[in-house]
Amino acid sequence: MIYDKKESLSSNPENDALTVNEPYKFYNGNRDFTSLEAWIKCRDVKLFFYQKILPLLPKEEKFNLDIQIRKAAISITSNISEGYGRFHYQEGIQYYRISRGSLFELKDHLISCYDIGYIHSEIKNEGEKLIESAKIIL
Structure with a gap:
């Protein structure tokens, strides 16, 4: 651009x-937005949470942590795509900031899953690496 x-x-x-x-x-x-490196990295984060974290959560988290993770994971890529579609630079930047905030939210959820005992340190470390690589670009 x-x-x-x-x-x-x-x-x-x-x-x-x-x-x-x-x-x-x-x-x-x-x-389009799918060619953006930031969107690609954030998509990797989203898929990581959907494929490796959500299946490990117990049923009692279905309406708590599960939903919070789903919303934040979807938000990171959808805000990048919406920001990309805006005509004005400052509008786009605001959507990218929201996406970055969702990455931080997901990192907190990842730590919570580890602290509560839903995931092991290997999965936590893998998730943190993916989040950090997305944050650097975003």
Whole structure:
């Protein structure tokens, strides 16, 4: 993405400095948010929680920790995709910040699962590595 005041998509001149767009010469219609490295890393985190953490939770957590993890895991990728679709730079940044916050929330849930005894240290360490690699990019 390129910050370009001359080729702004905004019709309001006051918002031109806040508009992010892809000039025609760089535009690729086949590219979308799924090509972003941050989205790919966050997707890995989401899949880790769905495949390795949620199956280990007991039934009594179905309406507590389970739901919290599901919402935060879905939020990290959905906020990146929604931010990518925004025309204004500052709007996109806000969605990326929300996504980053969800990563921190998932790290807390991971630690809680470990502290309560639902997961072992190997799974906790694997999850922390995935979260850290996503946070670096996001």
